Amino acid sequence: MFETYIDRWRLLPDGEPIVTPGSRLLPVRLADQAPAMLKIALDENEQAGNRLMAWWAGQGAARVYAQADQALLMERAMGSGSLMGMALEGRHDEVSQIVCAKLARLHAPREQPLPQLLGLDLWFEDLRQVARVEGGILLECLAMAEQLLAAPEDVVVLHGDVHHDNVLDFGARGWQVIDPKRVYGERGFDFANLIANPDLPSATDPARFSRQVQVIGQCAGLEPRRLVQWVLAFSGLSAAWFVQDADQAGVRHQLKVAALAMQVLAR
DSSP: OOHHHHHHTTOEEOSOOEEETTEEEEEEEOTTOOEEEEEEEOSHHHHHHHHHHHHHTTSSBOOEEEEETTEEEEEOOOOOOBHHHHHHTTOHHHHHHHHHHHHHHHHSOOSSOOOOOEEHHHHTHHHHHHHHHHOTHHHHHHHHHHHHHHSOOSEEEEOSOOOTTSEEEOGGGOEEEOOOOSEEEETTHHHHHHHHOTTOGGGGOHHHHHHHHHHHHHHHTOOHHHHHHHHHHHHHHHHHHHHHTTOHHHHHHHHHHHHHHHHHHHO
16 A cells, blocks of 8 residues: 555655544655655545645644645654643643644635545535434534534634644744645634544543633633533534434533533633
8 A cells, every 4th residue: 555655755754654534644765865754545534634634734734745646745743842742641731822822823814726525514414414313412503503603713624533633743943734635614613623623531520621622712712602512512513423322421422511601601
């Protein structure tokens, strides 16, 4: 799978392959020995993410050295920092400030033509389907999503999957994002997963929830109530994906986040 691009771009393998559901990755070195990562996308969504990485041209995202067909060659994160590690230490304010700074760069307008993207409305079709079957709080999440989607504000090219492990330490280049999805819509959507991340145990802590809404709202210039509305909508969408994957732990986590969001909105 990698050999075609190793030959084309004169790369040297520099580690073991990494397997993810949508891609295969191989640490490599360029001809000048600079560390890089070769990513082979297995489906159209991942390939579109590769094209979006190239479109960002290293402005808030990992620098792309080459992109063709299903392959992406990008700089490799060599720093020792970890946003998840920081979050597990309780340094949530720092994490949110870093991510807000990166998203400000990603969301900034570019002169070059937009890549092919999907609207958020299409993404939320999974929530529509699952909520009709499961009912309960998912119907509340869906109602909020429909309200937000009907009157979007600040529509931008989104990352689509901003969480603690998709913003990496690139050493001298600082923190940069990886692994975007092909979606555009209201920029507030991109901040919801930072609050609701199912891999973060403290995501269901009411004090942490309320604090990060305020921190992100201030850093990103977002109205806190609308940010919470996006958290409610997103947590329902994420729960729907977990339902489709038969991941009950993930469903429970996101429903707890949705309940927190509803409590905050009720106040």
